[in-house]
Each structure stands twice: as structure tokens, then as C-alpha cells.
Amino acid sequence: MTMTREFDAGLVLSAFDGEVSDVKALVVLVSASIPAYVADLRAARTAGDTKKMAFMAHTIGGAVGNVGAVRLAGLTRELQEMVRGGVPVTNEAIVAIEKATGEMLTSITAWADSLGLSGEQA
Amino acid sequence: MMLGAETELLQEPGTMSVALQSTITIELDERVAVAATVHVTEAFVDEVNGILLGHDSTDAERLATTAEMVSRVVRRLRAHASENGCQSVCTLPATITHGTFQLLEAVGEDCGFLLWFRRRESKALCALSLVVTLLDEG
Amino acid sequence: MNVLICDDDASTRFVLRRILAQNLGWNVVESGDGVDALAQLSRRRFDLLLLDLEMPALSGFEVLEVLRESESLREIPVVIVSQERRPEVIMRLREQHVAGYLLKPIHAEQVADRLANLRLKPRVHTGPRGDISNLHLSRGAPSILVDGNLDYRQFFLAEAERFGPVRVAESAASAVAQFRKSPVDVVFIGTQLGVMNVETMVRKLREAAGDRPVRVVCIVNDAKAKEEAARLGCDDTMARTMVPSVFTSEFRRFVKPSGPVAVLQQMLPEFKNAAMRSID
Structure with a gap:
């Protein structure tokens, strides 16, 4: 069973009773939506819109929770707490989220592809 | 007001001997046909003509006035249909003079309406019947 | 059971739909925001609303407020699906008489059990x-x-x-x-x-x-x-x-x-x- 800091394959498979087509559909949805959310988060920081930053961090956290992306979800939670605490959101915080997103997407896409190729369920 | 004559609607049905009647049939949305007929007593049509023409009317003038009355009714009904998005086509007026005066018959409530009017001054009567038939029933 | 899922994240809606349809056999309709959810609720009868809190345009709280003020929709059971854990938020939701609260991330078995235990009944038709x-x-x-x-x-x-x-x-x-x-x-x-x-x-x-x-x-x-x-x-x-x-x-x-x-x-x-x- 694939259990990395990037995502939780067990969680994904249990949500869909191991149904590969559904797993793949979810991965496609996540791959399509998360980069857009992260781009919105970056734009909100550039605009100095802290409310929007908190909102986007919340949205990313909720979405990546569906694939058990613990590390990325943790980073978004930290960012929300920074906003709530009135702490300026640093560029490094955004970069960390962007990096974790890239790693999560690479990892989960490779895993989903392997499901289709090998017929294994991880 | 009908052609200058003050009229009022009667709440209760009257009885009248019809001298002339003029009918136009309107077809609505190719679904129903409404035969609108104005029935007038001799007194009523003569009084209207007296207002319109200022003199005693000839038989031809009585016919023309009765036909004009039903035409006015039908114009209003077609305008109402048009306002409600309903297509209408109608016939030319067919006017009948009764040599002997004929008692106006009732119209069954399921197939039409019979509305009674009278001149305010003289109480001379006229009636409007609307007899409805379904076109798809032949 | 007819259920409306309102969440601005497509992947969350997808996961929830799959759990409700497969595990519970419920009919599911999705809505991507609060405005659309209210429109859907006014158009057809739903037995349950699964509602996210953080949404653009109209938040879950705002949707709840509109529902509770509505003559025809105030009785619809609402289950909140959110990652929000702050006590003050939970208290506020209690005041709105929500039927349940599901924490994200979503775990299929947990969600199915919790929803099944709500013992919801199909709502009586009370159309206009x-x-x-x-x-x-x-x-x-x-x-x-x-x-x-x-x-x-x-x-x-x-x-x-x-x-x-x-x-x-x-x-x-x-x-x-x-x-x-x-x-x-x-x-x-x-x-x-x-x-x-x-x-x-x-x-x-x-x-x-x-x-x-x-x-x-x-x-x-x-x-x-x-x-x-x-x-x-x-x-x-x-x-x-x-x-x-x-x-x-x-x-x-x-x-x-x-x-x-x-x-x-x-x-x-x-x-x-x-x-x-x-x-x-």
C-alpha cells in the first residue's frame, strides 16, 4: 500500500472500494483543480488579499484531504493560522505550498498510471 | 355604450322577441369556434339608428346597424385574444331579419354564454350570445 | 433519498457522490456554490443537503440562514461537511439546528455510517x-x-x-x-x-x-x-x-x-x- 507524505493511496482506494476507474477520475479532478487553486493563492498574496489567501488555503486543504495529502494540507492549515493571527504571509509559505503541490501531483499521477498499467491496486 | 346608445348589463335573463340577429364566427387557435350573435329587438335597433342617423331607419339600415354591432363585439374579442397570444380568424357577419319575431332561446352553460343588455332610457333589449364549439370534435 | 451536495470543490463532490450512491444507494445531485444550491432546492424536493461552509459568493452559513427563513425549506435536514474545527464555529452551527457535522478529510465508511445513523426519512411532498x-x-x-x-x-x-x-x-x-x-x-x-x-x-x-x-x-x-x-x-x-x-x-x-x-x-x-x- 502506497503511503507517502504526498498522498494516502489507502484512503483513496477505500473511498472507491478499489474501483480503479473512480480512483483515476478523482486523480484527474485533483490534478485539474489544485494547480488552479494554488495559482489563485499566489495571486491573492500578490494582491495583498489576506481574506482570499485564507479562503484559497482552506479550499486547497479540503481538496487535498480527499487524497490524504497530509503534508500539503498541513501547510495550508499553517497559512490559515498565519492569516488569523495577523502574521504576514511570507513568499516562502506560498513557495512551500507550490512545491508540495507539485510533489503530490507527480506522485499521485504516477501511482494512478501504475494502477492502470499493472492492474494492481497499489 | 353601443354605437352611442347607453346600455346596461342585466344580471337576470330577460325574454325578448328578436327582430334581427347578426352572427360572426371566430376561430381561436384552431381549437374552438365561437359564434358571436347580437340579437336585437326592433325597438332597440330603431333607437340606436335614431341616435346614429337622426331619422327613422329603413330595413337596410337596421341590417347594417345590427351587423356593425356584432362586428364591434368581435373586434374587441379578437383584440382580447391577440393580447393573450391567441390566433383568431373570423367570418363576415351573417345577418337575419325575422319576418315574425322569434323568442330568444337559452344557451346551455356548458356550451356558451348569453348576455342581456338594455337601453338605459327606454329599457329596450338586446342580447349577445356566444356559442362555443370544439373544432377537433367536428 | 434525494440528496443535494453543495461544495465548491469538484473532487470533494465526486468523493461524496460516490460514497452516497454506492454505499447508501441514494440519488445525488451536485451543486458547486450556494446560489445554485438554493436554486436547486427551490426547484425540486431533496431529503438531505450536504453543505460545505467555505464557499465563494454565498457561504454555507448564508445558505443555512436562507433555508431557515424559508417557509418551504426550513425543515430540510442539513449535514455540514467541512474541515472547520473551531469550537465557536461548531457552536454557531448548533444554533442553526444542523442534523450532523462531517469533518474533512472524508473517510468513506465513517461518512456512510454517520449518514445512515441519521435515520433520515424521505420528506413529505409539500409542493406549492x-x-x-x-x-x-x-x-x-x-x-x-x-x-x-x-x-x-x-x-x-x-x-x-x-x-x-x-x-x-x-x-x-x-x-x-x-x-x-x-x-x-x-x-x-x-x-x-x-x-x-x-x-x-x-x-x-x-x-x-x-x-x-x-x-x-x-x-x-x-x-x-x-x-x-x-x-x-x-x-x-x-x-x-x-x-x-x-x-x-x-x-x-x-x-x-x-x-x-x-x-x-x-x-x-x-x-x-x-x-x-x-x-x-
Whole structure:
């Protein structure tokens, strides 16, 4: 069973009773939506819109929770707490989220592809 | 007001001997046909003509006035249909003079309406019947 | 069970849909924001709303507030699905009487168990009156009369059957059983119903009807009974009488108009008035 800091394959498979087509559909949805959310988060920081930053961090956290992306979800939670605490959101915080997103997407896409190729369920 | 004559609607049905009647049939949305007929007593049509023409009317003038009355009714009904998005086509007026005066018959409530009017001054009567038939029933 | 999922994240909606449809066999409709969810809720009947809190345009809290102020939607059970863990938020949700709270990330088994344990029932159809006012007795659409009084049943049948077939029941239980077997558009409820009272009978009828609208008419003796009938969930009332002319004038309201005049009146409701105005 694939259990990395990037995502939780067990969680994904249990949500869909191991149904590969559904797993793949979810991965496609996540791959399509998360980069857009992260781009919105970056734009909100550039605009100095802290409310929007908190909102986007919340949205990313909720979405990546569906694939058990613990590390990325943790980073978004930290960012929300920074906003709530009135702490300026640093560029490094955004970069960390962007990096974790890239790693999560690479990892989960490779895993989903392997499901289709090998017929294994991880 | 009908052609200058003050009229009022009667709440209760009257009885009248019809001298002339003029009918136009309107077809609505190719679904129903409404035969609108104005029935007038001799007194009523003569009084209207007296207002319109200022003199005693000839038989031809009585016919023309009765036909004009039903035409006015039908114009209003077609305008109402048009306002409600309903297509209408109608016939030319067919006017009948009764040599002997004929008692106006009732119209069954399921197939039409019979509305009674009278001149305010003289109480001379006229009636409007609307007899409805379904076109798809032949 | 018809469920509406309202969440701005497509992957969350996808996961929830899969769990509800596969694990619980529920019918699921998705909505991507609060505005659309309210529109969907007003258009069709749902038995449950799964609602995210953080959404653009209209937040979950705002959707809840609108629902609780709505006459027709205030009773819909709402389960919040959110990653929000702050106590003050949970307290605020309690005040809005939410049926449950599911924390994200979503775990399939946990969600299925929690929702199954809510023991939700399909909601009774309480559509707008426009839905039922078009329901009539006609030659092709029978109605049911329930009344324990034999004389009244016979009188009702004699007077009503010229407008259309009427099936009679001696008790509410029998009427409900008849309705389940073969639903009708209009049910007339009289007196002496047996062990089942009017309120229970109306509820059973509506449960049996499901999405199908049914017009429930209570036959009443006086104004007080008329008010009571409305409180018990009846759609209409008619006066209880055994005077044929009075009965007919009351009963005609529940009979489908037929004949050429009825067709004309459907096409042009003000036709007669327009004719009157053309001369008067």
C-alpha cells in the first residue's frame, strides 16, 4: 500500500472500494483543480488579499484531504493560522505550498498510471 | 355604450322577441369556434339608428346597424385574444331579419354564454350570445 | 433519498457522490456554490443537503440562514461537511439546528455510517399549492372518499359520480391501503375514520404518494373545522351537506372542467368579461 507524505493511496482506494476507474477520475479532478487553486493563492498574496489567501488555503486543504495529502494540507492549515493571527504571509509559505503541490501531483499521477498499467491496486 | 346608445348589463335573463340577429364566427387557435350573435329587438335597433342617423331607419339600415354591432363585439374579442397570444380568424357577419319575431332561446352553460343588455332610457333589449364549439370534435 | 451536495470543490463532490450512491444507494445531485444550491432546492424536493461552509459568493452559513427563513425549506435536514474545527464555529452551527457535522478529510465508511445513523426519512411532498390546484376528479381520474357514515357515503356517491368515478372507503386505514394500491389525484376525507385520525391519514397518504402530488380535501362542518383541517395538512375543504344543490356547488371546485366553454376559459380566462365590455 502506497503511503507517502504526498498522498494516502489507502484512503483513496477505500473511498472507491478499489474501483480503479473512480480512483483515476478523482486523480484527474485533483490534478485539474489544485494547480488552479494554488495559482489563485499566489495571486491573492500578490494582491495583498489576506481574506482570499485564507479562503484559497482552506479550499486547497479540503481538496487535498480527499487524497490524504497530509503534508500539503498541513501547510495550508499553517497559512490559515498565519492569516488569523495577523502574521504576514511570507513568499516562502506560498513557495512551500507550490512545491508540495507539485510533489503530490507527480506522485499521485504516477501511482494512478501504475494502477492502470499493472492492474494492481497499489 | 353601443354605437352611442347607453346600455346596461342585466344580471337576470330577460325574454325578448328578436327582430334581427347578426352572427360572426371566430376561430381561436384552431381549437374552438365561437359564434358571436347580437340579437336585437326592433325597438332597440330603431333607437340606436335614431341616435346614429337622426331619422327613422329603413330595413337596410337596421341590417347594417345590427351587423356593425356584432362586428364591434368581435373586434374587441379578437383584440382580447391577440393580447393573450391567441390566433383568431373570423367570418363576415351573417345577418337575419325575422319576418315574425322569434323568442330568444337559452344557451346551455356548458356550451356558451348569453348576455342581456338594455337601453338605459327606454329599457329596450338586446342580447349577445356566444356559442362555443370544439373544432377537433367536428 | 434525494440528496443535494453543495461544495465548491469538484473532487470533494465526486468523493461524496460516490460514497452516497454506492454505499447508501441514494440519488445525488451536485451543486458547486450556494446560489445554485438554493436554486436547486427551490426547484425540486431533496431529503438531505450536504453543505460545505467555505464557499465563494454565498457561504454555507448564508445558505443555512436562507433555508431557515424559508417557509418551504426550513425543515430540510442539513449535514455540514467541512474541515472547520473551531469550537465557536461548531457552536454557531448548533444554533442553526444542523442534523450532523462531517469533518474533512472524508473517510468513506465513517461518512456512510454517520449518514445512515441519521435515520433520515424521505420528506413529505409539500409542493406549492399550484401543484395540487390542477388536480381534479374527472371521468378518467377517480377519487377516493373516506367516511364512516353510510348515509353520507351513499349521498356523496350519488351526487359525485356523474362527474367521475369515486372509490369509497369506510375507514382511513382502508383509504390509505386503497391509495397505496392505486393512487388517485384527489382524496376526500369525511368523518368517523376509525382508529386512524386525519393527521395520520394525511401523513400516510403523502408518504405513499412520494413525489406524486395528491390533493387532500377535508369535508368540514364549520369554520373551526376548516381551520383545523388546514393545520392537519389538508389542502382544501368542502362543506359537509346533504343538500344536492349546495353539494354540487361545493364539489364542482374539485371537478375537472369539461366541454367547450371550459376549453375556451382555459385559453382565454377573461373572454366573457371582454364580451361584456364590448357592449356595456
